[in-house]
Amino acid sequence: MDTLALLADGFATSLSPLNLMIVILGVTAGLFIGAMPGLGSVNGVAIVLPLTFIVPPSSAIILLCAIYYGAMYGGAISSILLGIPGASTAVATTFDGRPMAQQGKAGLALIAAAVASFVGGTISVLLFTLFAVPLADLALAFGPAEEFALVLLAFTTFVGLGGDDKLKTVIMICLGLVLSTVGLDLISGQPRLIFGDLPGFYAGISFLVLAIGVYGIGEILYTIETSRTAPQVTPAKITLRDLGDGVRTMNKMWRTMSLGSFLGFFVGMLPAAGATPAALMAYGIARSTSKNPKSFGKGNIEGVAAPETANNAASTGSLLPMLTLGIPGSPTTALLLGGMVMWGLMPGPMLFIEQPDFVWGLISSLYTANFAAVAINIALIPLFVWALRMPFTVLCALVIVLCIVGGFAPSQKMHDVWLIAGFGVAGYLLRKADYPLAPLVLALVLGPLMEKSFRQTLISEQGNILAFVERPLSGTFIAIAVLFFVLPLVKYLRKGGARSIAPAE
Amino acid sequence: MIYKMTRRAALAGVASIAMIAAGATSALAEGWKPQKPIEMVIMAGQGGGADRIARLFQSIIQKENLASMPVLPVNKGGGSGAEALRYLKDSEGDAHKIMATLNSYYTTPLRTDIGVDIEEFTPIARMAIDTFVLWVNADSDVQTLDDFVAAVKASGGEWKMGGTGTGQEDSLVTAMLEKEFGIKVTYVPFGGGGDVAKNVVGGHVDSSVNNPSEAMGFYKAGKMRPIMALTPERIAVFPDTPTARELGHDIVYSMQRSFVGPKDMPAEAVAYYTEMFRMVSETEEWKTYTADNSLNADFLTGDALQAYFLEEREKHAAILAAMGSDGSS
Numbered sequence: 001m002d003t004l005a006l007l008a009d010g011f012a013t014s015l016s017p018l019n020l021m022i023v024i025l026g027v028t029a030g031l032f033i034g035a036m037p038g039l040g041s042v043n044g045v046a047i048v049l050p051l052t053f054i055v056p057p058s059s060a061i062i063l064l065c066a067i068y069y070g071a072m073y074g075g076a077i078s079s080i081l082l083g084i085p086g087a088s089t090a091v092a093t094t095f096d097g098r099p100m101a102q103q104g105k106a107g108l109a110l111i112a113a114a115v116a117s118f119v120g121g122t123i124s125v126l127l128f129t130l131f132a133v134p135l136a137d138l139a140l141a142f143g144p145a146e147e148f149a150l151v152l153l154a155f156t157t158f159v160g161l162g163g164d165d166k167l168k169t170v171i172m173i174c175l176g177l178v179l180s181t182v183g184l185d186l187i188s189g190q191p192r193l194i195f196g197d198l199p200g201f202y203a204g205i206s207f208l209v210l211a212i213g214v215y216g217i218g219e220i221l222y223t224i225e226t227s228r229t230a231p232q233v234t235p236a237k238i239t240l241r242d243l244g245d246g247v248r249t250m251n252k253m254w255r256t257m258s259l260g261s262f263l264g265f266f267v268g269m270l271p272a273a274g275a276t277p278a279a280l281m282a283y284g285i286a287r288s289t290s291k292n293p294k295s296f297g298k299g300n301i302e303g304v305a306a307p308e309t310a311n312n313a314a315s316t317g318s319l320l321p322m323l324t325l326g327i328p329g330s331p332t333t334a335l336l337l338g339g340m341v342m343w344g345l346m347p348g349p350m351l352f353i354e355q356p357d358f359v360w361g362l363i364s365s366l367y368t369a370n371f372a373a374v375a376i377n378i379a380l381i382p383l384f385v386w387a388l389r390m391p392f393t394v395l396c397a398l399v400i401v402l403c404i405v406g407g408f409a410p411s412q413k414m415h416d417v418w419l420i421a422g423f424g425v426a427g428y429l430l431r432k433a434d435y436p437l438a439p440l441v442l443a444l445v446l447g448p449l450m451e452k453s454f455r456q457t458l459i460s461e462q463g464n465i466l467a468f469v470e471r472p473l474s475g476t477f478i479a480i481a482v483l484f485f486v487l488p489l490v491k492y493l494r495k496g497g498a499r500s501i502a503p504a505e
Numbered sequence: 506m507i508y509k510m511t512r513r514a515a516l517a518g519v520a521s522i523a524m525i526a527a528g529a530t531s532a533l534a535e536g537w538k539p540q541k542p543i544e545m546v547i548m549a550g551q552g553g554g555a556d557r558i559a560r561l562f563q564s565i566i567q568k569e570n571l572a573s574m575p576v577l578p579v580n581k582g583g584g585s586g587a588e589a590l591r592y593l594k595d596s597e598g599d600a601h602k603i604m605a606t607l608n609s610y611y612t613t614p615l616r617t618d619i620g621v622d623i624e625e626f627t628p629i630a631r632m633a634i635d636t637f638v639l640w641v642n643a644d645s646d647v648q649t650l651d652d653f654v655a656a657v658k659a660s661g662g663e664w665k666m667g668g669t670g671t672g673q674e675d676s677l678v679t680a681m682l683e684k685e686f687g688i689k690v691t692y693v694p695f696g697g698g699g700d701v702a703k704n705v706v707g708g709h710v711d712s713s714v715n716n717p718s719e720a721m722g723f724y725k726a727g728k729m730r731p732i733m734a735l736t737p738e739r740i741a742v743f744p745d746t747p748t749a750r751e752l753g754h755d756i757v758y759s760m761q762r763s764f765v766g767p768k769d770m771p772a773e774a775v776a777y778y779t780e781m782f783r784m785v786s787e788t789e790e791w792k793t794y795t796a797d798n799s800l801n802a803d804f805l806t807g808d809a810l811q812a813y814f815l816e817e818r819e820k821h822a823a824i825l826a827a828m829g830s831d832g833s834s
Contacts, residue, residue, distance in 0.1 A: 328699075335578070
């Protein structure tokens with residue numbers, strides 16, 4: 001009751017004409033920033049930060065959150081239409097979004113992404129409203145051992161119940177893990193695998209570079225080869241009826257979407273993780289719990305819905321440790337934190353008590369931002385789909401340009417552009433050999449987190465490897481992970497084995 | 506698509522016009538001006554003392570219009586700041602990159618072979634000197650220094666001290682405590698000071714030597730307890746916490762919070778940033794922050810700052826040598 005009263009006060013703030021206008025403006029700007037490869041919510045928020053000093057702090061943070069939210073929606077757009085992740089958080093959306101677009105279902109995929117984002121955003125804001133303070137304690141219960149166990153769980157969902165060849169999946173995960181060790185050692189600072197002394201490798205390999213390479217360039221190469229005679233990108237049209245159909249289709253996906261929302265919120269809440277791992281994990285879980293895992297990666301709409309719910313839920317989730325503990329869960333929330341310090345607000349356990357107006361104004365604006373984002377996004381879908389009607393020969397060149405720009409923009413080094421070209425060719429070859437690419441990206445995203453938490457746990461437990469199973473939370477995660485790994489084995493033995501030894505094709 | 510691009514270009518255009526307009530009114534309108542956003546590299550992870558300060562500077566600079574271009578903070582905290590150091594080394598002559606330093610500015614190049622000599626970098630301004638406090642979880646039985654020493658001894662080496670990267674300030678302070686009190690702890694490195702404080706409150710480590718700013722939120726919420734300040738005088742915001750000296754142990758350690766530029770940064774750019782930080786150091790926001798977080802705002806620039814850096818590097822080389830070459834104890 002108390003919470004509801006505070007929220008009602010919050011709505012009085014967020015529904016003021018100025019703040020409503022700010023939300024709409026912020027969401028629209030965020031949508032475009034997110035859709036542009038190479039420009040993510042971090043850049044958006046950083047660029048707009050100075051403009052926020054002319055409005056009161058509560059309006060300022062509403063603007064920043066609206067951009068943050070809009071960018072989460074926008075990231076899916078170029079993932080689906082062009083196969084290039086518009087933002088790091090939308091990497092998993094390319095896995096099935098791009099195949100859907102190639103089948104002429106771009107409109108449906110975009111609707112799925114928008115609706116899923118809305119559901120993920122709404123469920124997570126509800127969770128935030130009701131449980132922000134107790135959940136902060138849960139975030140505290142996560143030490144290095146728990147982080148490791150969670151990451152392990154994410155990996156097993158990709159190996160265990162997936163539709164792809166298991167050996168190939170494991171090989172790709174290992175390759176991704178090797179790539180993730182390139183750069184400076186996280187704990188000692190010694191350089192590793194820098195190929196002699198190539199300066200570009202000191203910063204490690206950004207997974208966005210890998211994703212743009214294997215999905216953007218690799219995909220284009222593959223499409224050029226397969227469609228030498230007839231361009232296979234079906235010009236998509238969208239009508240109001242399609243919209244209704246899309247929403248009805250989404251209505252059947254409550255299980256996937258609620259799973260994605262809870263998982264996303266929870267993973268986003270952990271200071272070390274954030275929206276990208278959350279989206280990848282949601283994808284893995286949606287696939288492994290699906291009745292038809294083989295259809296994932298080939299244009300399954302659930303493969304779009306799961307990561308999109310999760311990344312929006314995670315963006316809300318990562319506000320939680322920032323507000324309650326003063327520890328940002330993502331680069332963007334770190335920027336928000338800087339703004340808050342500037343306004344004289346001390347994020348941390350006391351914020352909810354000392355600044356209730358600010359906190360509840362912010363929470364209520366997340367509701368309005370969500371509504372604004374889904375409405376603006378759906379209204380613009382016909383425009384986005386129209387972009388796909390250009391001839392493949394033009395689109396192809398445009399995608400390659402965007403890949404290069406998107407790869408160059410974040411670090412502004414040619415090194416990354418060469419890497420994208422290399423990964424593009426590698427991605428093309430791997431795809432021809434039927435190796436799954438998603439586990440590779442997943443391993444590069446989660447590898448550093450996994451290595452760091454593993455080493456921290458072993459250091460703090462004097463090298464006692466049993467520490468991972470002895471702690472109740474991490475023990476539970478590891479038990480589930482083992483189950484995911486063993487279950488397919490049991491299935492396989494039940495079937496009588498011999499038949500399934502034959503190659504996956 | 507084309508329509509989309511145009512919209513975006515228009516948006517970007519409006520934004521940059523706004524920036525330029527804002528810049529024109531700045532007091533720094535004459536002489537050299539940054540031509541693109543200024544990248545502020547942070548040698549530490551998100552949420553730690555260095556990160557908070559850098560982000561505060563960014564906000565002050567933008568609010569008070571002290572720069573004609575936006576400032577973009579970038580965390581490169583990997584490997585005790587090695588990531589940031591190497592990045593700055595590879596940006597020779599760049600007029601749009603500045604780096605927020607901490608003491609790993611000295612120690613990391615000494616401990617690793619990343620090919621960085623800080624003498625080549627361009628000193629800009631020292632903003633403040635930060636302090637260290639020994640902390641435990643507020644639920645712990647440890648109330649005093651004697652309790653702390655007894656508890657560590659009783660644990661037989663299993664007492665967990667959380668801190669930033671190995672060889673970084675926190676591990677140096679830990680080594681000093683170990684030596685002074687004849688104790689042995691297990692040092693657990695984390696990505697940044699914010700992460701360390703969270704792990705103390707979550708009970709994953711037993712103690713830390715966080716800077717006051719990193720633990721302040723938890724301290725006010727009654728979740729962390731200061732045991733001892735490693736400062737010459739008592740810290741104003743923790744009047745009841747004794748200093749190590751008062752307790753008869755001569756351990757004082759502090760950390761500089763400065764800004765440097767890459768090698769061969771153009772002189773006009775150095776002058777521009779020096780002036781920008783001098784103005785920052787005179788703002789109300791900065792004065793309030795330093796008072797609230799017990800920072801000593803000791804402004805220093807140019808050759809004097811370089812001399813200070815080199816002198817501190819000598820001191821740290823000696824500390825590291827006493828600890829063993831890899832910095833772990």
